[in-house]
Every structure is written in structure tokens, then in C-alpha cells.
Amino acid sequence: MSADPIPRMRREGLLFDQSVPGKRGCGIQAAGVPEARPLDAKFTRKEIEGFPELSEREVVRHFTRLSRLNYGNDQGFYPLGSCTMKYNPKVNEKVARLDGFAEAHPLLPEEAVQGSLQLMAEMEKFLCEIAGMDAFTLQPAAGAQGEMTGIRMVRACHESRGNPREVVLIPDSAHGTNPASAHLCGYRVEEIASDERGCVDLASLRKRMSEDVAVLMLTNPNTLGVFEHEIGEICRVVHAGGGLVYLDGANLNAFVGVARPGDMGADVIHINLHKTFSTPHGGGGPGSGPVGVKEPLARFLPVPRVVRAEKGYRFRSDFPDSIGRVHCFYGNFGILIRAYAYILANGADGLREVAETAVLNANYIRKRLEGTYHLPYASPTLHEVIFSDRNLEKHGVRTLDVAKRLMDYGFHPPTVYFPLIVKGALMIEPTESEGIQELDAFADAMIRIAKEAEEDPEVLHAAPHSTPIGRLDEAAAARKPVLRWTPDLSHKP
Numbered sequence: 230m231s232a233d234p235i236p237r238m239r240r241e242g243l244l245f246d247q248s249v250p251g252k253r254g255c256g257i258q259a260a261g262v263p264e265a266r267p268l269d270a271k272f273t274r275k276e277i278e279g280f281p282e283l284s285e286r287e288v289v290r291h292f293t294r295l296s297r298l299n300y301g302n303d304q305g306f307y308p309l310g311s312c313t314m315k316y317n318p319k320v321n322e323k324v325a326r327l328d329g330f331a332e333a334h335p336l337l338p339e340e341a342v343q344g345s346l347q348l349m350a351e352m353e354k355f356l357c358e359i360a361g362m363d364a365f366t367l368q369p370a371a372g373a374q375g376e377m378t379g380i381r382m383v384r385a386c387h388e389s390r391g392n393p394r395e396v397v398l399i400p401d402s403a404h405g406t407n408p409a410s411a412h413l414c415g416y417r418v419e420e421i422a423s424d425e426r427g428c429v430d431l432a433s434l435r436k437r438m439s440e441d442v443a444v445l446m447l448t449n450p451n452t453l454g455v456f457e458h459e460i461g462e463i464c465r466v467v468h469a470g471g472g473l474v475y476l477d478g479a480n481l482n483a484f485v486g487v488a489r490p491g492d493m494g495a496d497v498i499h500i501n502l503h504k505t506f507s508t509p510h511g512g513g514g515p516g517s518g519p520v521g522v523k524e525p526l527a528r529f530l531p532v533p534r535v536v537r538a539e540k541g542y543r544f545r546s547d548f549p550d551s552i553g554r555v556h557c558f559y560g561n562f563g564i565l566i567r568a569y570a571y572i573l574a575n576g577a578d579g580l581r582e583v584a585e586t587a588v589l590n591a592n593y594i595r596k597r598l599e600g601t602y603h604l605p606y607a608s609p610t611l612h613e614v615i616f617s618d619r620n621l622e623k624h625g626v627r628t629l630d631v632a633k634r635l636m637d638y639g640f641h642p643p644t645v646y647f648p649l650i651v652k653g654a655l656m657i658e659p660t661e662s663e664g665i666q667e668l669d670a671f672a673d674a675m676i677r678i679a680k681e682a683e684e685d686p687e688v689l690h691a692a693p694h695s696t697p698i699g700r701l702d703e704a705a706a707a708r709k710p711v712l713r714w715t716p717d718l719s720h721k722p
């Protein structure tokens with residue numbers, strides 16, 4: 230017996246299990262013309278074992294129901310932090326689907342795709358201008374691959390000076406991809422502590438900086454949504470020790486058009502086009518993580534590079550110091566088109582407004598919730614705000630309960646339990662896309678949930694109530710994934 234008082238939405242089974250022998254999706258009338266000579270039976274398959282037999286309507290309904298289980302940005306508020314889940318203007322999709330782009334085969338000769346090459350060359354220029362860097366590669370398929378590309382260039386640069394060095398310094402608030410990328414490039418990772426404001430502890434950095442440090446990987450604003458206000462001094466300390474500064478630009482939405490990482494002292498940066506410059510993402514969908522460098526590192530950029538030659542744009546691979554290819558052809562081109570359209574549509578002043586509105590929205594959420602939810606860092610908030618479940622603990626309610634209950638109120642939950650340095654973190658990033666009505670509706674739901682925690686915590690423990698499945702055993706799902714469906718043929722003779 231279930232203790233759940235509210236009936237759940239019907240659970241969508243597998244098509245295989247809905248199969249009824251003999252059912253057909255469609256039938257075709259006999260044509261009344263003689264059949265062509267049939268294919269030799271040894272070349273044809275009689276039956277696919279276990280293949281589901283259903284009517285067309287059943288198949289259509291099955292997939293329509295499944296599609297409705299998927300929550301998307303076009304459906305409602307999607308406040309994941311550290312991920313900038315902003316609205317993707319529909320014009321981007323239209324532009325990316327233009328025949329000249331969508332049907333351009335990557336093996337076409339350069340003369341036939343001059344428009345696409347021009348878009349890439351201009352995109353690199355835009356990004357240089359936006360980030361304050363000297364050169365970009367558009368190849369990496371996501372931020373994580375951008376990090377790996379960037380750190381490989383850092384290694385190549387140090388090697389060219391005679392010593393690749395050994396250590397990558399990373400603040401304890403960093404995204405997990407940072408240490409993973411450093412490790413993949415053969416470096417040992419050392420953590421730098423954050424101070425009580427949530428920023429890099431400059432004294433620890435000064436003490437640790439020495440000749441074995443290859444690079445500091447820094448996210449700015451960091452994953453607490455706090456601007457590293459001593460970034461200038463941080464870069465000076467690292468540079469004075471002969472190290473380089475890698476800036477994780479995933480949070481560029483906080484200051485795009487306002488400030489430039491290159492001016493802050495960064496030597497290498499990645500930008501997540503699928504975050505700052507629209508494009509739907511999530512669930513591992515296609516992304517793009519261009520990497521920008523200052524001039525001394527440009528000779529290590531991946532090949533091929535797009536260059537302006539006498540007769541139009543060309544791919545060039547004759548860069549002897551290049552780290553080589555990091556992606557087939559030239560990266561996820563479709564994402565470049567969307568980002569290009571977004572940048573042109575906004576213009577310089579529009580991009581600045583994006584950042585200003587994103588920061589305003591995050592601060593609005595902060596103001597509405599700060600009396601109700603515990604705010605672990607008092608530092609000024611930029612584009613995202615982090616709360617914790619500390620005020621709810623006394624009712625036995627945790628961050629996960631709040632996140633699951635939000636689904637009943639029609640919202641995608643925010644990022645939970647990240648950054649790791651905040652116990653029970655709730656990380657909310659509204660982005661510039663949301664109007665005040667949606668922000669208020671979300672804040673109202675959050676406040677109502679806090680009240681429920683006080684009055685009826687059981688409702689929260691059993692949440693979500695409005696979905697076909699409640700809580701999953703996430704540990705088992707990760708450790709014992711069921712990836713193969715085996716047809717149950719026991720009912721067949």
C-alpha cells in the first residue's frame with residue numbers, strides 16, 4: 230500500500246509491453262497490379278523478435294506523452310545555477326536551419342562554403358572583442374572540452390619554455406570539470422581555500438605560488454555568484470611566479486558587455502556559447518566551448534584555423550606548434566550560428582543589458598527569499614544566488630525536499646548541493662529572460678514550501694506528487710544502470 234494520498238499520473242510503459250499480436254500501424258490496399266519478382270527469401274527477414282505491434286494512434290500517443298514528461302525552458306522557469314539556462318530566441322533556430330548552413334556538408338570545398346567560413350572568422354573576432362583576448366578557436370564542443378584544450382595549450386607553452394611544471398591550482402568552489410581537465414592533461418591538482426566572503430584567499434595563494442605551478446584555474450564570477458574583486462592582484466601574483474591564469478568563462482553572463490576577462494589578466498579563457506549566447510542545452514545536448522588566448526599562446530591553438538586569404542576564407546593547418554585537432558571538422562557549427570545570431574541581434578549595448586538584467590533578476594530573488602532561506606555568503610550577488618537549507622533543518626526538511634516539491638508547483642528545481650563548499654546549497658540563476666511575474670511566482674512557491682516545512686513536512690518528504698515516478702534511487706541508478714531492455718517472450722509459443 231502506498232502512503233501517497235494523491236493519485237499519480239499514469240506511468241508511461243514501454244511500447245514493447247503495450248504490444249498486441251497482429252496489430253498494425255497502417256494497412257495498404259492491394260494495388261491491383263502484378264507483384265514484382267519477390268526478393269530471394271534468404272535475403273529477407275521474416276520477423277524482428279519481440280518487435281512491438283501497435284496501432285498508429287497508440288504510437289503517436291506514446292511519444293506525445295513521453296515528450297510532455299520532459300520539462301523545458303519553453304515550458305516554464307528553469308533556474309539551474311552555474312548553467313545559464315536562458316531563453317533561446319526562435320530566430321536563432323530559423324537562421325541555423327537556413328539551407329545554406331544546414332545542408333553544407335563538412336567536406337565541401339572551401340570555395341563552396343565561404344559564408345560559413347566568414348561566419349566562423351567573424352565569430353572569432355566577436356569573441357576576441359567581448360572577452361578581450363587576441364585569438365580564438367571555435368572547435369571545442371563544450372566548456373569541459375574547452376578547459377582541456379586550454380590546459381593543453383598551457384602545457385605546450387610551458388614546455389616550449391623548458392618546463393611543463395606540475396601543479397594546477399583550483400579554488401575549492403570550482404566546477405568539477407576544472408580538476409578533471411587539469412588531471413587529464415597530466416597535472417596534479419591542488420585546492421586553494423576560499424575566504425569568508427567566498428573569494429580566493431589571496432594570502433593562501435601568495436604562500437602557495439611557486440615555480441611548480443603551471444596555471445591557476447579561476448571562475449569569475451565564481452560559482453557562489455560572487456565577483457573575485459581581487460582578480461587583478463590574483464593574476465599579478467600568478468604571473469610573478471611564472472604561472473598562467475585560466476579563466477573559466479561559464480559565468481560570463483554576469484558581466485558580458487560590462488567587463489572583459491582579458492583586461493583582468495587572464496591568459497586563456499573558455500566561453501560556453503550554449504550558456505551565455507543562448508542555445509538550448511542540458512541532458513548532454515550539443516554545446517560549444519570556444520577557447521580564447523593572449524598572443525603568446527596563439528601559436529598553440531588547435532588546427533585547422535580559419536584565415537582570411539587573398540581569395541576569400543581558408544582553413545589552414547600549417548601551424549607547427551599547434552596542439553593539433555580537438556574536434557572533427559570545426560566544432561559544433563550549428564551552435565556557432567545560433568550564438569552569432571544572438572550576438573548580432575543584441576549588439577554591444579544589448580549584451581550589456583543582458584548582464585545588467587541577469588544581475589538585477591538574481592538580486593530580486595535574493596531580496597524576496599533572504600528572510601526565509603539561509604544565505605551562507607553575504608557578499609554582493611551577481612548573476613546567481615546561493616541559499617542553503619539551514620533554516621529548514623529543524624523541521625527535518627532538506628534541500629532535496631525543496632527541489633522535489635518545486636516540481637509540484639510547476640518549476641524546474643534549481644541546482645542543488647553545488648557548490649560543494651555550501652552545505653545543502655540551492656543555487657538559483659534566473660537569467661535575464663524572466664519577467665517579474667515569473668520571478669514572483671517562483672519566489673511565492675519557495676516561500677510556501679518553507680511554510681509547508683514548518684506545518685506539514687511530510688508533504689515535502691513525499692514530493693513530488695505530480696509526476697509519474699516519485700523519488701529515484703539515484704545511487705543505484707548511477708551504479709547499476711539498466712541500459713538494455715530484454716523482450717519478455719514467455720507468452721509466445
Ligand SMILES: *Cc1c(COP(=O)(O)O)cnc(C)c1O
Nearest residue numbers: 311371372373404406448479501
Ligand atoms: C557549465 C560549467 C562548466 C562546464 O561546461 P560544459 O559546457 O557543461 O562542459 C565549467 N565550469 C563552470 C563554472 C560551469 O558552470
